[in-house]
Amino acid sequence: MKYRVLKRDGLAKRAEMETVHGVIQTPVFMNVGTVGAIKGAVSTEDLENIGTQVELSNTYHLHVRTGDKLIKEMGGLHKFMSWNRPILTDSGGFQVFSLAGLRKIKEEGVTFNSHIDGRKIFMGPEESIQIQSNLGSTIAMAFDECPPALAEREYVLPSVERTTRWLERCIRKMAELNAKEDTVNKEQLLFGINQGAIYADIRIEHAKRIAEFDLPGYAIGGLAVGESHEQMYYILDETVPFLPADKPVYLMGVGTPANILEAVDRGVDFFDCVYPTRNGRHAHMYTNHGKLNLMNSKYEKDDRPIEEGCQCPACRRYSRAYIRHLLKAKEMLGMRLGVLHNLYFYNHLMEEIRAAIDEGRYKEFKNQKLKDLAGDTAE
């Protein structure tokens, strides 16, 4: 793995990361495809057409259905889903926090109930890494606990210390698995995750601590889970400087186009978020002049594309009125076109961000873009 910073513009970084599955140009937005597929009947061929660099899949979801052992048997996730560019797998740590109703967190790991059939599942660092190794993703994420943003210090501190111990176990397990003969991807990379809710001192201490492990990349987790934007930006301001400057920084689960513009300006280079896909399925479309809700009746007879000049597969051919009709009729094609448009928008936004940093005009670009996006001239 080689990570090279090509250009700095303020704190904004323009870099490229070489992996066994190809080069990633950063800043990058990873397209979220939880179960080895972007929801909305989007194929990997579509992803190639809309400029997707990295696909993100989920350890927990693939483990409960259809099973990581099967995927290993089928030659790994890349081969299975026919995608030869980079894949990042989330560790399942977030699912433990977000969708497991009944859960028990102990030193060894977490016991919780499957959302599919309710059966009891145990997952700890070793289990998560084993699953991710079976999937053979390009980048695996450490198994962490994601405490709620509003959690008390007294809860967060021991939780973060445990996350550090879990990281050490992840590192050991991955080294062991990468050395094995039958491992799908022997060069699988591990990113560590910084936690600490909205307590800057805990974040900083933890950042320093995990930086010592000299991992190929670092993530900031536990943000955009209920705190304000100001708090999130503040935590980024405080924390990013304590992560290694020559390593990629990944802000997990973020966010809106504005969030991304701000985070890039604070040194972040990897992002992922369900917004473009979930909102695409639910008729919320992103444009350079603000968001629009295609369900609104004012688009009933609107013959224009979602955004004039947009080169996505939806805008090149179909009208707002038609896509609205499809969404109203709950026709799959409506979701598909909505998702393709939004992902194209995000991927294209990242391209513009990279160009702006390359040309040393990121600040002006960001300010202008924020103004455009806040506008309500989409209609």
Added chain:
RNA sequence: GUGGCUAUAGCGUAGUUGGUUAACGCGCCAGAUUGUGGUUCUGGAGAUCGAGGGUUCGAGUCCCUCUAGCCACC
């Protein structure tokens, strides 16, 4: 033609022995959703209770007439 049943928001329904601003689901209109359960949540608009008359302090509710629909019989 005769008898019976029904009529409440765009659709399907609830509405106690008659008692304030007639309720619910779907749909419609809008808003949320940040390491995704094709969701889920939160608001809003919309009804002279089929029409007319009567009883009553008070009628969606009781009575009469009419209209429409459904069912049965001739």
